[in-house]
Amino acid sequence: MLERLEIEVFLALAEELHFGRTAERLHLTTGRVSQLVKQLERRIGGPLFERTSRSVRLTPVGARLVEDLTPVVAAMEAAVRRAVDASRGVSGGLRVAFLGEQTAPVLLRAVALFGARHPDCRVDVREVQLTDSRASLLDGTVDVLIASYPFGGMECGPVLLTERRVLAVAADHPLAGRESVSLEVLADHPVVQYPAQTSVGFKRDRTPDRTPSGRPVPKGPAGRTFSEMLSLVALGRGVLPVGEHSRRYYPRPDVAYVPIHDAPPIERGPVWLPGNGTARVREFVRAAAEAAAAARTTP
Helix, strand or coil, rough: CCCCHHHHHHHHHHHHHCCHHHHHHHCCCCCHHHHHHHHHHHHHHCCCCCCCCCCCCEEHHHHHHHHHHHHHHHHHHHHHHHHHHHHHCCEEEEEECCCCCHHHHHHHHHHHHHHCCCCCCCEEEEECCCCHHHHHHHHHCCCCCEEEEECCCCCCCCCCCCEEEEEEEEEECCCCCCECCCCHHHHHCEECCCCCCCHHHHHHHHHCCCCCCCCCCCEEEEECHHHHHHHHHHHCCEEEECCCCCHHHHCCCCCCEECCCCCCCCEEEEECCCCCHHHHHHHHHHHHHHHHHHHHHHH
């Protein structure tokens, strides 16, 4: 049976690849870190790290152990968090974020309703960008994110917002004066791409490789933020399918938004890390759903 401190030291050293930094991070001596690693290696029956005077690297066995232990430790930590939440009720702190200006209003309504129900739980609100939205959930800096679907690898739902798709084109583009266009026009123009950090499923939904009839879609340049992507559109570098709310939240004299008459709607809602379904997260998602429903019925 592995000891908790052995696992903690091993995973920290696998990340830092430096005995001194690992010792400082865990408030241990370097000698104690080295002792625990050797102790674990004796249990395993082989080296987990390759050590030289200048570097520390994982062995293949060590790398495999990191892959196997990481989800187990994460699940254990999540179980402890859920137990603590169950004993304390909804209190402490919750970090929520929005991705895109169109998601901010529904998030703020959810924060207001959640705060009225759970005054002992502090809610911190922040904005994330396309390039760091996933990382913020993975590293725990955000507990719940209001974002567009699909958002691969995360818990999602319920849908809070739906909107029709439009095609963003330069104001002087030949398509700018059309009443509407088909998804088939994507085969005739480069399509501005989302940053690499967004999921494959999301990119396939927003900037597909092929039109519905199977025609290939040429790829345009990629942007790092949504505003940067719209600037690429304005420069004539490509077109970009977006939600119709972009007209309201991202109005630009150099960009026109043309309805796409044969595209499914865009859906947006809460996203959170699997295993982080704490009482705070569950109650916030419930508040978000109720706040969104109330907004839809308000004249």
